[in-house]
Amino acid sequence: MTVSTSAPEEGVAVVMVDFPPVNALPAQGWYDLAAAVRAAGTDPKVRCVVLTAVGRGFNAGVDIKEMQRADGPGALIAANRGCFEAFAAVYDCQVPVVAAVQGFCLGGGVGLVGNADAVVASEDAVFGLPELDRGALGAATHLARLVPQHLMRVLYYTSRTVTAQELHRHGSVWQVVPREQLQDAARQLAGEIAAKDGELIRLAKAAINGIDPVDVRRSYRFEQGFTFEADLSGIGRRIRDTFGTKEERRSAERHS
Template identity: 50%
Template sequence: MSEQFTTHIHDNGVAEVILDRPPVNALNAAGWQALAREIAALGERPEVRVIVIRAEGRGFCAGVDIKELATTPGLIVDVNAGNYATFEAVHLNKVPVIAAVHGFVLGGGIGICGAADIVIAAEDASFGLPEVDRGAMGGAAHLQRMFGVQKTRYLFFTGEMIDAAEALRLGAIERVVPREQLRDTAFAIAAKIAAKSPTMIRIAKEALTGIEDGDLEAKYRWEQGFTLQAYMSPDSAETRHAFVDKRDAKF
């Protein structure tokens, strides 16, 4: 449990993790660390058969707390560790993880979706990695797990967003539904999975993860090294300060 998210385990074995840190669900270093521990622990509980991650508020997740990093740049190491642990906890969880997203899905929100087994999106959802404009790196490995190489590079270099309809067309997400149906749709899918043999589903999860191309965690760790390199640049500091000051960055 954390002040930045809540957890409920329902009678049918579906665990619900709800991000709730107004105004934009940008978690701080401690929040990412706590989220990682919670998701990993849920997968170890025998009564949990499926995990649904969703959010309250204006959007699913805006990533890390840029204001925290602007005032305390040294926390980048802790934030990186929390991000890595969270995405790993989702990707390598012992049970299927469903991300039910709405509004903006940015940065760490992309990491969660790219690590998840199934992504359900509301019609108002939009996906993007504005890392270059925030003086950071990371998340492209997870974005590339959703989209192809060329689309990932276009989105990363430009910082543009892609809407739910286009994400569905490109096969990045399972389905798009009206916002008011998002939770029910995710829970209907979760219930269908939860009704199956938990032993078979856990075996299937491990087997499917094992046949993926490449090592998602290793790819993301590679990216994180460049995040630290980026943070050593004056341009990185300028992007963060410009974001906090709500002005255009000057280079």
């Protein structure tokens, strides 16, 4: 289970997430991701960051099983803080961040992608917030940066997903490519951005964040308060207690 950083070409840093089996991150994983993105963004040689992952999907959100193993609210607090740090690190990264998304991008994955500067996706990529099915709330802030308001609400309330092709039509995904071309396409876009002057691209990122109509940090923190309220009331744990059972049933149905 790792978060690694490489420099495949001049000016570009690739932050790679690898948390088998589905890239559902434990609390420490979110902190590790935040640290890697921040470090890449502060490197004076880096002018663009590619955020990507190994495996079937880009990100499956928070490790629900980690929270269920814990007594008390400590695990939820750690997950909330870790997600907040990771999402903020992507948004506040001193240089543009290109998200390269394959397969599923769920929950916290939407938080990362919604705060990125550009998204390149594979043809099999799907995006969604299954939070209500997992006893949580949050990341509507980031889904609202990918789709129009009313679509965001329907997706949020139903836990449905939206395809990369649909997001491309909305203009929030830059390019949709076959999976085998994803890394090359993301790095090509990153290389085009990295060809700009390093100091000027940092000023451009700060300027664009400065005119953002929504403070994503404050908005997401507000959402997290309702996640905590659901947990304190017992609603969150009651729904999460059924999560493993549902997953096992789906797995059995797939293999029957």
